[in-house]
Amino acid sequence: MNAAPLRVLIVDDEAPARSRMRDLLADIGDTLPVAVVAEVATGREALEAAEAGDINVVLLDVRMPGMDGVEVAQHLQQLERPPAVIFTTAYDAYAIRAFELHAVDYLLKPIRAARLQEALTRAAGTLTPRAGVLRELQQAPRTCLSAAERGRVHLIPVIDILYLRAELKYVTVRTAEREHLIEESLTRLEQEFAERFVRVHRNCLVSRAAIRGFERIGAEAGEGGWQVLLAGLEERIPVSRRQQHIVRELAR
Amino acid sequence: MALSINHNAHTGALPDFRNLGILLRILLIVNGAVLLAALLQVQYLRDWPRQITGNAALVEPLLILSLLVLAALGRALQRLPYAVGAAVVLAIEAGLTAVLHYASHWLLMVDPASLTRWLVVVLLVTVMLLAYFDLRGRALSPALAEARLQALQARIRPHFLFNSINAVLSLVRQQPRRAEAALEDMAGLFRALMADNRELAPLSDEIELCRQYLDLEQLRLGDRLQIEWHIDKMPGDALVPPLALQPLLENAVYHGIEPSETPGVVSINIYAVRDRLHVVLRNPYRVTGAHHGGNKMAVGNIRERLQLHFDVAAELTTRVGDNLYEVRMSMPYVKAKR
Numbered sequence: 001m002n003a004a005p006l007r008v009l010i011v012d013d014e015a016p017a018r019s020r021m022r023d024l025l026a027d028i029g030d031t032l033p034v035a036v037v038a039e040v041a042t043g044r045e046a047l048e049a050a051e052a053g054d055i056n057v058v059l060l061d062v063r064m065p066g067m068d069g070v071e072v073a074q075h076l077q078q079l080e081r082p083p084a085v086i087f088t089t090a091y092d093a094y095a096i097r098a099f100e101l102h103a104v105d106y107l108l109k110p111i112r113a114a115r116l117q118e119a120l121t122r123a124a125g126t127l128t129p130r131a132g133v134l135r136e137l138q139q140a141p142r143t144c145l146s147a148a149e150r151g152r153v154h155l156i157p158v159i160d161i162l163y164l165r166a167e168l169k170y171v172t173v174r175t176a177e178r179e180h181l182i183e184e185s186l187t188r189l190e191q192e193f194a195e196r197f198v199r200v201h202r203n204c205l206v207s208r209a210a211i212r213g214f215e216r217i218g219a220e221a222g223e224g225g226w227q228v229l230l231a232g233l234e235e236r237i238p239v240s241r242r243q244q245h246i247v248r249e250l251a252r
Numbered sequence: 253m254a255l256s257i258n259h260n261a262h263t264g265a266l267p268d269f270r271n272l273g274i275l276l277r278i279l280l281i282v283n284g285a286v287l288l289a290a291l292l293q294v295q296y297l298r299d300w301p302r303q304i305t306g307n308a309a310l311v312e313p314l315l316i317l318s319l320l321v322l323a324a325l326g327r328a329l330q331r332l333p334y335a336v337g338a339a340v341v342l343a344i345e346a347g348l349t350a351v352l353h354y355a356s357h358w359l360l361m362v363d364p365a366s367l368t369r370w371l372v373v374v375l376l377v378t379v380m381l382l383a384y385f386d387l388r389g390r391a392l393s394p395a396l397a398e399a400r401l402q403a404l405q406a407r408i409r410p411h412f413l414f415n416s417i418n419a420v421l422s423l424v425r426q427q428p429r430r431a432e433a434a435l436e437d438m439a440g441l442f443r444a445l446m447a448d449n450r451e452l453a454p455l456s457d458e459i460e461l462c463r464q465y466l467d468l469e470q471l472r473l474g475d476r477l478q479i480e481w482h483i484d485k486m487p488g489d490a491l492v493p494p495l496a497l498q499p500l501l502e503n504a505v506y507h508g509i510e511p512s513e514t515p516g517v518v519s520i521n522i523y524a525v526r527d528r529l530h531v532v533l534r535n536p537y538r539v540t541g542a543h544h545g546g547n548k549m550a551v552g553n554i555r556e557r558l559q560l561h562f563d564v565a566a567e568l569t570t571r572v573g574d575n576l577y578e579v580r581m582s583m584p585y586v587k588a589k590r
Binding site: 003014015016017020023042049065066090091092108109111203 | 298340410413414415416417418421422423425426471473474510511512513
């Protein structure tokens with residue numbers, strides 16, 4: 001029926017593992033035509049490759065330095081047509097349990113050709129795991145947030161973010177250079193990055209590292225409110241009455 | 253000695269009186285008893301120090317002399333069956349008590365309590381000490397078997413096993429010879445992991461094992477793993493607990509190299525200063541890494557085995573510095589008999 005080969009991207013930080021995967025894909029090529037579009041060693045390269053080429057399936061190693069597989073899968077979803085994801089892992093009791101629980105497809109290394117073929121056949125017809133499921137799988141905070149911009153995935157390193165502000169439907173991500181809009185919930189971001197960001201207002205989280213000081217405003221109006229000064233930003237962020245206590249905690 | 257774990261029960265040996273830990277324990281217990289006895293003897297607390305001095309003058313000569321004699325006879329005593337050995341120790345103590353008693357009577361013209369009372373007290377204390385060491389030996393000897401089991405489990409990190417098999421599989425078609433070498437390394441490694449690891453083994457064997465392990469890791473990680481050996485001054489004939497080093501290297505790779513995108517250096521420094529052997533391992537380490545668990549288990553396991561073999565004479569310390577993790581190990585330099 002479908003004569004066009006399945007377009008596959010291999011992502012693994014270990015060269016032997018990638019070469020093994022290529023061998024296996026060649027082996028099953030007779031029954032299931034596969035085209036390896038690219039093979040890459042890091043999460044970032046994976047995203048670039050996925051943007052550049054029209055990819056059907058990503059074979060994605062879970063345990064990689066820098067950006068791990070689960071995070072890569074989340075960013076991939078920002079693509080207009082997200083590829084199907086099959087995770088690969090040698091051994092990670094936690095991840096495997098989570099995969100089983102959420103019926104996410106995964107392959108155990110060393111991978112058998114038959115299992116690979118099965119998974120690819122299934123993946124050819126399905127979508128990527130749902131965002132909610134991937135968030136459940138995430139063990140550590142992500143290294144980047146991602147915003148979809150004209151069909152591309154724009155990665156925003158979390159360490160560059162000055163503040164996150166909830167708007168009507170989106171969250172505004174502010175870095176020193178510019179603003180991005182992402183579709184996530186502020187509450188969940190607050191939970192994930194609790195160590196890095198502090199809530200100063202009902203709708204705003206600011207980076208602890210970026211705080212340069214606090215300023216009193218509206219003293220003549222008898223209000224006595226505070227606002228936060230952030231490094232490299234003219235804009236001031238008001239501190240809500242309920243969060244006044246953080247001024248004392250952080251000003252020291 | 254091909255003993256199974258079941259046979260590894262307490263063998264009922266006398267404590268090794270040449271061991272610093274044993275000597276320290278005897279000193280502490282006896283002197284503690286002297287302090288407490290003095291506390292009961294005095295009416296006012298201010299007299300306590302004087303009473304301690306008085307008691308010590310009576311007890312210390314016998315204590316020191318006993319320890320010297322027992323340490324000198326240590327090896328011979330340990331070869332005797334337990335009951336005979338214990339009887340000999342009691343006889344030695346009785347003899348020394350009598351000698352000191354008469355010596356103080358004739359030479360120093362002081363008359364402590366009667367010889368009979370002294371003998372009763374000294375022999376009772378000796379019996380109690382022997383019973384204590386016997387109990388302690390019983391308590392610790394299953395730990396030896398346990399440590400061996402633990403060694404097996406903690407050692408084979410499943411992650412490493414499956415990744416290595418995967419790496420070897422990738423070589424089979426293109427580079428059969430490298431695949432062969434890798435499988436040989438793997439066999440060597442697993443033979444060592446499954447061996448009877450209770451007896452000390454030469455350091456050179458352990459280093460060989462480490463090389464096999466690192467060769468396998470290098471296969472997977474390539475240039476990301478860089479190794480610096482500083483072992484020119486290493487005494488290869490020193491005896492160390494088997495698998496004292498390899499698990500630490502595994503930690504270094506797992507926590508220091510794998511989570512990092514940039515290449516990292518694992519450095520291994522081994523040397524002897526006078527009669528002590530020093531091992532220093534360093535690897536890059538970023539605290540923010542999302543890695544969890546495992547580390548403390550291997551270090552704790554090795555520390556426990558060092559203690560079982562060397563008691564207080566060995567130590568293992570770890571330190572987290574700026575992007576650096578360091579393990580230092582030191583133990584007595586015991587030469588292998590060839």
